[in-house]
């Protein structure tokens with residue numbers, strides 16, 4: 001068991017929370033975690049060198065719950081329920097399904113015919129319902145007669161502005177289908193045979209009007225797939241028009257003739273493409289070709305988010321996570337239509353971003369982490385790579401430089417910033433609240449200005465997160481004065497301030513956003529700050545903190561804010577959670593993952609799933625769709641998807657996982673999976 005070193009002499013006071021227990025070191029052979037079947041060395045290599053490499057393909061070497069591939073992909077069974085042969089990656093589905101080698105054109109043709117016949121005998125895939133999407137769409141209009149089957153000759157026709165989304169969608173679908181899925185740009189998507197069309201041209205005519213086909217919007221609402229009422233100041237009109245899709249909305253029409261995504265922005269197209277991915281059978285997550293009938297349920301979805309800010313936070317300071325891990329986290333967010341990744345870049349245990357004007361911050365401050373590991377930091381290129389990868393997935397990076405507390409690593413690097421001007425020892429424990437930069441020294445403000453300036457220059461997004469939490473040792477008046485100056489320094493970079501809600505008593509700054517992490521919605525200071533103009537991101541510690549344990553026996557995580565099972569993560573309303581804060585003042589939601597006890601990507605995923613989709617749904621879906629029993633059924637269907645994609649998750653007993661899974665539920669990882677070696681390489685300065 002990794003030891004948590006004793007606190008330094010100037011360390012924490014006894015008022016702080018107890019350290020989270022680290023996972024116990026179970027014997028390797030006692031671990032019920034199954035190795036991913038395709039975790040061969042070649043499979044662990046990145047699929048491509050650029051940021052566009054799909055991390056799910058590049059990093060399959062994570063642990064999986066003990067679910068056999070056949071159970072994870074129940075659709076690929078013969079009529080008698082026996083597993084069908086699973087074709088290898090290097091062979092076409094047709095050849096493999098026929099059991100024939102790749103010898104000659106005639107053999108290949110025979111194989112194709114045989115495969116077609118075999119495909120006809122395959123058990124139909126577990127049907128995906130149009131209303132099974134997570135997060136729940138605003139409006140769902142099923143058309144049982146309109147199912148679409150993706151075939152080998154399918155192509156994506158796309159308006160040039162949607163090209164990048166189409167390329168990404170094709171990239172998600174090609175590995176499992178084995179189909180070429182060419183992407184062609186055409187100004188007139190209706191030209192030629194329509195298959196998958198992405199059109200950013202706004203209110204385009206649907207390929208097939210399902211309302212005219214007898215599934216009126218009112219009927220869908222009555223059937224329990226409600227449309228959103230106007231709320232949160234947005235323009236939902238409830239009449240089924242798609243003329244108010246906004247910045248992120250989309251319309252999806254699935255007919256026997258094709259699939260069409262319509263949106264006014266690439267972000268909307270991207271969210272629509274993620275919905276398409278979810279409407280295909282779970283086997284679409286396979287990284288190798290699978291014999292499957294790629295059927296999508298017919299009908300129309302008109303969808304847009306409830307809140308503009310939907311995010312997750314990764315604490316890369318307590319334990320460092322390399323670029324590849326972060327890219328994979330971005331993919332997880334994007335699946336569930338989360339559009340912000342908050343990176344907690346600095347804390348007592350490590351400084352994770354290179355700052356040219358203060359180089360020792362990363363070089364010295366980055367060399368530690370909780371438990372005494374080697375730490376790491378992002379070079380400017382590393383950070384740019386994360387930002388670019390996220391941007392392509394319509395995820396905005398929100399960098400946090402936590403000030404004035406949580407700064408031990410900075411003080412180790414630059415003792416001049418410390419109140420006593422002497423370097424504290426490096427800190428690798430898990431206490432909080434003991435460190436701070438000297439608010440009485442002008443040099444501190446030069447440091448803050450330089451750091452914020454450099455980070456802002458690297459960050460295209462509008463936000464800079466100032467932290468501000470748990471500066472217990474800074475007197476209230478000095479704290480408020482420090483925050484006022486730091487907020488002004490953020491404004492000078494052109495960015496908008498975000499900070500933990502401890503910023504509330506400080507003066508208002510234009511546009512500022514407070515991230516509320518309380519556990520009791522009765523918070524007059526925050527409500528008052530909102531009255532003065534602040535907006536809120538909701539991250540209630542007892543609902544949205546993904547570092548909390550699911551249950552008492554969860555092997556990692558905290559419990560200071562209570563246990564958070566999936567239902568607790570789901571059962572709250574961001575629009576009404578803090579007394580005196582109206583829904584219009586709520587910018588959105590964020591699920592933070594602090595990593596005092598989280599050391600690997602597999603553990604990140606274990607704490608994320610299935611709770612991250614729960615918080616994502618609170619941020620995206622109209623309140624009218626909120627329904628725990630429906631949510632748990634919808635999320636259950638994602639278990640096979642995660643298993644197929646090699647994503648670790650908690651097999652929560654609250655979720656009715658598909659019956660085809662083994663009767664013994666998948667087991668949780670009981671010991672940390674070591675960092676992938678490539679991840680460590682990513683930590684090396686100059687490598688990206």
Ligand code: NGO
Nearest residue numbers: 432469470500517547558594
């Ligand atoms: C608190 C604290 C963090 C801890 C976290 C653990 C905030 C905003 N400050 O949340 O330093 O890591 O709890 O749950």
